[in-house]
Amino acid sequence: MCLWRRRKLRCFLFLLIASILSLIFQIWLIHNNAQFQGGSSFQGMMSKWLNTGNKDAQENLKLFMKHASQANLPLFLMDPSVLEAVRNVSRGSVDERRAPHHCRYLCSSQGVITLGLLGDSDVKLKPDLLQSLHDDGFQYVITEGHDPRLASVASMAAGKVPHHMLFRRHSFLIHIVVLYERPGKFLWHAAVEAEKTQKWMSLVENRELQFGEYEGAYDKMEIIPTKLDGVKLNIPKIPSAFLQQIPHARFLECNYGQARKFHTAYGSDQTAEGVEFVGKAKSLLSQGRAVLDRIGVRFWMSSGTCLGWFRQCGIIPHSKDVDFGIWIKDYKDTLIPAFQAAGLSLKHRFGKVEDSFELSFQSGDVKLDIFFFYEEDDIMWNGGTQARTGKKFKYIFPRFTLCWTEFLDMKVRVPCETLAYVQANYGANWYEPVKQWDWKNSPPNVQPNGQWPEEKWSEVIQLFDVR
Numbered sequence: 100m101c102l103w104r105r106r107k108l109r110c111f112l113f114l115l116i117a118s119i120l121s122l123i124f125q126i127w128l129i130h131n132n133a134q135f136q137g138g139s140s141f142q143g144m145m146s147k148w149l150n151t152g153n154k155d156a157q158e159n160l161k162l163f164m165k166h167a168s169q170a171n172l173p174l175f176l177m178d179p180s181v182l183e184a185v186r187n188v189s190r191g192s193v194d195e196r197r198a199p200h201h202c203r204y205l206c207s208s209q210g211v212i213t214l215g216l217l218g219d220s221d222v223k224l225k226p227d228l229l230q231s232l233h234d235d236g237f238q239y240v241i242t243e244g245h246d247p248r249l250a251s252v253a254s255m256a257a258g259k260v261p262h263h264m265l266f267r268r269h270s271f272l273i274h275i276v277v278l279y280e281r282p283g284k285f286l287w288h289a290a291v292e293a294e295k296t297q298k299w300m301s302l303v304e305n306r307e308l309q310f311g312e313y314e315g316a317y318d319k320m321e322i323i324p325t326k327l328d329g330v331k332l333n334i335p336k337i338p339s340a341f342l343q344q345i346p347h348a349r350f351l352e353c354n355y356g357q358a359r360k361f362h363t364a365y366g367s368d369q370t371a372e373g374v375e376f377v378g379k380a381k382s383l384l385s386q387g388r389a390v391l392d393r394i395g396v397r398f399w400m401s402s403g404t405c406l407g408w409f410r411q412c413g414i415i416p417h418s419k420d421v422d423f424g425i426w427i428k429d430y431k432d433t434l435i436p437a438f439q440a441a442g443l444s445l446k447h448r449f450g451k452v453e454d455s456f457e458l459s460f461q462s463g464d465v466k467l468d469i470f471f472f473y474e475e476d477d478i479m480w481n482g483g484t485q486a487r488t489g490k491k492f493k494y495i496f497p498r499f500t501l502c503w504t505e506f507l508d509m510k511v512r513v514p515c516e517t518l519a520y521v522q523a524n525y526g527a528n529w530y531e532p533v534k535q536w537d538w539k540n541s542p543p544n545v546q547p548n549g550q551w552p553e554e555k556w557s558e559v560i561q562l563f564d565v566r
Contacts, residue, residue, distance in 0.1 A: 156205040159271040160212055161330045162235060168331070170228045175322045175333035177276065178213040179309050179345060181205060182338040185327070204327040211272040213309050217286075218260065218279040238267045240298045247279050247287050250352060250505075262289035263311055267302045276310045278317070283510045285503075286317045287350060314350040316503035316510060317341070351502045351513060358412035365532055373416030379465045380404075380414045381507045383421050387460075387467050388511060390441050391423075394433050398423045399501055399512035401470055401481075406525060408506050409517050417534050420466045424481070427456060427471040434458075443467065444565040447486070451559055455482025455491055455548070461565040474498075482548065483538065486560050492539060493548035496523045 167174055176182065184204045205212070224241070232239065243259040264275035278286040291311030293299050321336040335341040368374075384404070391398050400408055401424035407415040430452060435445060443460040450456045456471040470481040479499065483492040502515040514520040521529050526543040539545065551559050 155269065155271050156208050156210065156212060157202055157328050157330065159268045160205060160273065162268070163232070163237070163266060163273055164330055164332065166228060166232055166235070170225060172224075173217040173333075174214045174275070175217070175335065176212075176327075177215040177310070177335070177341065178208055178211075179342060180207045180209065181212065181327070182334065182342055183207070185334065186338045186342065202328055205330065206328075210270060211274060211306055211308065213274045213276060215288075216261075216264070216275050216277045218277045224261075224264070232266065236268045238302060240265050240296060240302060242289075242291060242296060242299065244289050244292075247281055247289070247352075250355065263291050265299060265302050272302065272306065274308050274310070280319070281316075281505055281510075282508045283505045284319065285505075285510045286319055287505075288315045290314050309345075313348075314352065315348040316350040316505075317344050317348055347501070349500075349502045349515060351504045351515065351517065353408060353412040353504060353506070355412055358410070361411045361530070368416040370416075376416055376419065376465070377414045379463060380418075380421050383462050383465050383467055384507065384511070385509060386441060386443070386462065387421065387423060387438075388509060390437050390443075391425075391434075394431060394437050396425060396429050396431060396434060397501070397512065398425050398469075399514060400424075400506065402468070402524060405513055405517070406521055406529065408504065408513060409521050410530060412506075414507070415532075420468055423467065423469045425469055425471050427452065427473050430456070430471060445563050446565050447563065448561040449484035449486070449559060450482055450491075455484060455493075455559075457482060457484065470494075472496075483545070484551065484560060485539065486562060489551040489553065489556055489560065490539075491548040491550060493546050494524070494542060495544045495546065496520055 164174075181204050184207045188203065229239065241261055242263045244262045246258045246260045249258060260279075261277050263277065266273040266275070276288045278288050281287050288310065290313050291299070291308070293303070293311075318340075320341060322333045323336045324331065324333050326332070327334075384400075388398070399405070400422065402422035403415055403418040403420070404422040407413055407418065435448075435458070438460050439445060443462050446459040446461045446466055448458055452471075458469040458471075460467045460469075472479050472481045477498060479496045481494050483494065484490070485492070497516070497519050499514040499516045499520055501512045503510055504513050505511075506513075523544045524542055533541075
């Protein structure tokens with residue numbers, strides 16, 4: 100009898116060890132064979148497997164949304180990890196046999212769900228809503244700040260509106276980002292000044308939030324109702340379009356306080372000529388933006404247009420042109436025909452795509468200069484060409500990234516490192532207005548860059564009659 104029991108035990112242990120080895124082999128096979136991964140990483144697949152029984156996100160979000168629905172809060176899902184899961188399922192890249200239906204989406208949130216709250220109407224949470232949430236175990240903190248729709252108003256600090264809200268139940272967080280529509284017809288959210296809010300820090304507990312490190316700007320989007328893991332939610336109609344904006348959404352507000360000081364010190368050109376030019380320049384900037392957006396080419400405000408935004412939050416009346424910067428890697432052959440089709444005449448074409456490329460278009464008596472930027476080691480540069488002599492010039496900038504801003508009621512890009520960019524181009528005295536400017540000698544970042552061979556002039560120095 101004892102011998103039989105020993106044999107049964109050995110058999111059981113043998114089968115257990117064999118099962119474990121088989122499981123290890125299957126895990127190794129999935130990890131090392133891309134065809135078994137179904138477009139997702141092994142780690143992500145295992146994470147979903149381990150989260151199969153995790154209903155914390157599901158239950159807490161369902162409870163929160165019940166209260167929010169009763170209060171008619173215009174909330175929508177903007178959580179990147181959950182929206183990515185939604186996009187993957189719509190593409191058919193998630194195997195529904197492997198991903199449990201009851202927590203296919205929300206378990207990917209890792210304990211933090213991000214919702215957007217459209218702040219077009221009164222977004223103050225009513226005391227009875229907060230009390231009912233508190234009664235159901237939610238701790239919360241709400242941060243407030245200036246109303247972005249009044250950003251250019253001198254008394255902007257007087258009015259406070261909600262910026263971010265954080266709700267916590269057990270270890271689960273719901274982060275609400277309040278989005279306001281700006282005059283430029285886009286959505287904006289504030290940064291989180293977490294270091295000023297001890298309660299915020301205590302609720303977050305060093306967990307990473309997806310939004311709030313910087314101010315952000317997003318295109319307006321259509322929101323549609325859906326149900327994820329049994330929870331009724333609103334989501335962007337095209338999740339991929341929203342997800343693509345997230346890495347490039349950083350926003351910079353113009354320094355209106357600095358602009359007011361500038362106008363106090365140096366006055367404001369209100370002559371008929373100056374006012375007329377500003378109106379024409381604004382129209383040309385809007386027209387140029389529309390053309391480049393239509394063909395999918397990124398641009399930013401450069402040179403004097405960038406200086407005008409940074410220094411005085413407006414167009415410099417005596418600048419006489421509008422300046423765009425474009426990465427040479429973003430150039431498309433359709434760019435020139437697109438501008439011409441929009442009614443802008445090509446005034447000159449200097450250099451070539453491989454070196455010192457530059458375009459200028461004319462609209463009435465105002466021109467749009469487009470400078471193409473090249474990347475080289477730790478610098479970026481654009482070129483210039485003197486038509487009379489063929490001499491080449493190089494304008495050097497420290498490396499920079501791009502941010503959104505609002506300028507003349509338009510959503511446009513500027514260098515994020517604006518001060519360094521402006522100082523490179525205009526020197527330490529950039530704050531002082533200068534009406535006499537020689538593009539070949541005045542900029543502190545200009546240097547000679549050789550000369551085009553005379554036999555190449557017909558190719559690299561092209562001037563056009565725009566009368």
